[in-house]
Amino acid sequence: xxxxxxxxxxxxxxxxxxxxxxxxxxxxxxxxxxxxxxxxxxxxxxxxxxxxxxxxxxxxxxxxxxxxxxxxxxxxxxxxxxxxxxxxxxxxxxxxxxxxxxxxxxxxxxxx
Numbered sequence: 001x002x003x004x005x006x007x008x009x010x011x012x013x014x015x016x017x018x019x020x021x022x023x024x025x026x027x028x029x030x031x032x033x034x035x036x037x038x039x040x041x042x043x044x045x046x047x048x049x050x051x052x053x054x055x056x057x058x059x060x061x062x063x064x065x066x067x068x069x070x071x072x073x074x075x076x077x078x079x080x081x082x083x084x085x086x087x088x089x090x091x092x093x094x095x096x097x098x099x100x101x102x103x104x105x106x107x108x109x110x111x112x
Contacts, residue, residue, distance in 0.1 A: 014098075015039060017051070019087045020065060029070045029081060030059075035091060040064040041101070042093035050092030054078050 021032040033051070035043070043049065043061035049068070050056070056068040075081040083089065 013090045014093050015091050017089045017091045019083050019085050019089060021085055022083065025069065027072055029075060030067050031070065031080070031083060032065060032067050033089065033091075034065045037064055039091075039093065040066075042097040044094075044097070047097070048094040051080060051089045052078075053090070053092075054080055 015036045017033045017035050019031055020034050023030050031051075040061060040063050043058050043066045045058060045061060047058045047061075048055060049058050049066070051068060054074065056070075056074070059067040059069055070078075070080055
């Protein structure tokens with residue numbers, strides 16, 4: 001049996017985010033992204049997020065903001081390196097987070 005690996009996103013847009021800041025860290029470019037109010041509940045450190053269809057790892061989530069680190073390969077193979085502060089990006093949150101929220105909500109409804 002193999003372990004479950006990779007990012008669990010499907011390519012569906014859940015909402016729009018806003019590029020708040022961009023800075024360089026070593027050989028990576030870091031984007032700080034703001035998500036719609038309340039959507040930060042789907043973000044965990046080292047979890048998955050899709051930005052404009054590119055599956056990336058969530059870094060340092062805090063409230064309704066988080067960072068992604070774009071390594072040289074990602075910068076070369078996607079258009080995310082062209083982003084500037086103030087740009088809008090399409091967001092897709094991790095599937096497991098959305099399923100857990102739905103199941104927990106259904107469970108809570110049953111015990112009320």
